[in-house]
Amino acid sequence: MAEILVLGAGMVGVSTALALQARGHSVSLVDRGAPGRETSFGNAGIIQAEAAEPYGLPRDLGTLWSMVTGRSNDVTWSMRGVTQMAPALWSYFLQSAPRRHAEISRTYAQLTARATADHAPLIEAAGADNLIAREGMVQLYRSAAAFEADVADAERLARDYGVRHRAVSGADYRREDPALQRDPAGVLHWTDSWSCSAPGCLVHSYAKLFASRGGRLLEGDAASLAQSGAGWRVTTAAERVTAEHVVVALGPWSPTLLRRLGYRIPMIYKRGYHGHFETKRPPLRPIVDMDNGVVAGQMQAGLRIATGAALVTRKAPVDLRQLDRGRAAISDMLEIGGRVDEPQWSGTRPCLPDMLPLVGEAPRHKGLWFHFGHGHQGFTLGPTTGALLAAALDGETSEIARALAPAHRI
Incomplete structure (x- = not known):
């Protein structure tokens, strides 16, 4: 001992x-x-068994340009933050090359494949089952082309790693989840992930x-x-x-x-925010809004909307652009009421270049x-x-x- x-x-x-x-x-x-x-x-509260491949840095010029110009809500940045993290970001870019990313994913997938099984005995022993839902999570699309492309990629993940999913038409999923106010183009339902109502x-x-x-x-x-x-x-x-x-x-x-x-x-510091909102109809499962860079899921404190990444310095002031944009954008799909009165939370995801x-x-x-x-x-x-x-x-x-x-x- x-x-x-x-x-x-x-x-x-x-x-x-x-x-x-x-x-x-x-x-x-x-x-x-x-x-x-x-x-x-402050995270989105999802035990992501579906995340067989880690988030790489996009390498296509269109996606990078949308981030640089601020049109994408997935990532915001400051010049000082990017400058301070430049060596780590450059290494991250190199490690995200397709062949290298595939090598990394073969290791990463072995971890995520165990995630729910490794949490399960702790949840039981801790008496915390009331915090856990085993209904999976969904990615919601407004673009039929983007949906079809990601369905094809989901089928690849199923072949390569055994990650299970359902591809559901927007109309069918809206019948399944009455919280949706209109039909999306489509929904990918990752069935093996779990969610937690109070991380x-x-x-x-x-x-x-x-x-x-x-x-x-x-x-x-x-x-x-x-x-x-x-x-x-x-x-x-x-x-x-x-x-x-x-x-x-x-x-x-x-x-x-x-x-x-x-x-x-070297580390890439990805700041994120969340806010809780009142809602009369919470979604059946956590929703990743693929067009607007936010995750929405019901928590004990209300409907939590969690943001993507802000590449800023550790001491940068609070900037709620991503949260405000995301909340406004996802309001076409979910009924979202007033903001819950609470201290503003932010946290930092500790990302290594590889x-x-x-x-x-x-x-x-x-x-x-x-x-x-x-x-x-x-x-x-x-x-x-x-x-x-x-x-x-x-x-x-x-x-x-x-x-x-x-x-x-x-």
């Missing part, structure tokens, strides 16, 4: 702590706030499960991390904690912490472990990569673990 510190209590960190605990280790989970209150709190609450439920099994939840600042003899220490509100191993699971904050230890990790999370031991520091860089899928993949990291810490290896390991990637 080893003493282990896990820094960061989002979905990735909490799942890591549970996986290490299940292997008999003594684990302390450290965060500056309550579990699941940062990036894990932050699910993370909190997992954290309570960890504590009930003897784990320690501690409030502290990860910036206090320092080497201590043959191990590591961090200062918490209650005490100074030492351990043989430390896992950095701080999402977008991870590169800043690790820079002090000599690691230069689109795979870093999972494994640091190349130059014994007992230092990386577990971050999940991009859009930290909520989906936390339990899966948590299990892989726990196995690696115990000396086990596998082809997929080697593909995610930091040693050959930084």
